Amino acid sequence: MKTASEIQKERTKELEEKANALIRKCNTATLTSINEKGYPRTCLLSVAKAEGFSDIYFVTSKRSDINGKVTHFEKNPKASVCYFLEGDSVTLIGNVEFIEDRELQEAVWNETDRRFFKKGVDDPKFRLIKFHTVEATFWIEGKFRTCKYR
Numbered sequence: 001m002k003t004a005s006e007i008q009k010e011r012t013k014e015l016e017e018k019a020n021a022l023i024r025k026c027n028t029a030t031l032t033s034i035n036e037k038g039y040p041r042t043c044l045l046s047v048a049k050a051e052g053f054s055d056i057y058f059v060t061s062k063r064s065d066i067n068g069k070v071t072h073f074e075k076n077p078k079a080s081v082c083y084f085l086e087g088d089s090v091t092l093i094g095n096v097e098f099i100e101d102r103e104l105q106e107a108v109w110n111e112t113d114r115r116f117f118k119k120g121v122d123d124p125k126f127r128l129i130k131f132h133t134v135e136a137t138f139w140i141e142g143k144f145r146t147c148k149y150r
Contacts, residue, residue: 015138015145019090020052022140023083031058031131032080033072033096040080043069048108048128053090054149056081056131057099057108061116063125070127073098081131093135099128 002010023029032042049057062070073079077095099105105121105128117123137146 011143012145012147015140015143016053016136016147018088018140019136019138022085022088022090023047023050023053023056026083026085029056030080030082031069032082033069034076034078035072036067036075041069041072042080046110048110053092053136054133056092056133057104058129058131059108059110059113060127060129061125062127070129073129079131081133088140089138090140091137092131092133094131094133096129096131099130104128 027047028044029047030042031045032040035041045058045060047056048059060069062068065071073096077097079094079096081092081094083090102121105126108128109121114120117126120126121128133149135146135148138144
């Protein structure tokens with residue numbers, strides 16, 4: 001007979017698998033930064049690459065030294081990402097880091113981004129950011145759970 005803890009772990013694993021499936025179907029997500037006045041600022045972005053709900057990559061632009069998500073993340077790496085599809089959602093809390101690895105930048109590069117970055121990954125405004133999850137809240141098929149990660 002399974003313990004209550006084992007049952008909870010199985011249920012969590014099932015929700016995590018469903019969350020990853022939801023994310024594979026979504027090519028956009030919201031990304032929230034904290035602006036220069038301490039308020040949350042949410043943007044809708046195309047997902048460049050997602051390793052399930054754990055690590056998500058976005059291509060964005062450094063257009064201003066005063067405001068904008070890149071400037072926000074330079075000052076405060078705390079962020080939130082949210083996916084929504086057909087009544088189900090995955091809300092993530094975590095941290096953003098800037099990816100300088102040229103090979104990874106080229107791997108996630110999408111030629112349609114050339115309209116924003118004329119010089120591709122060499123464009124001085126081009127930034128690849130990686131969001132890493134530390135907490136996830138799942139609302140999938142009417143089941144709700146918040147989990148912490150490292």
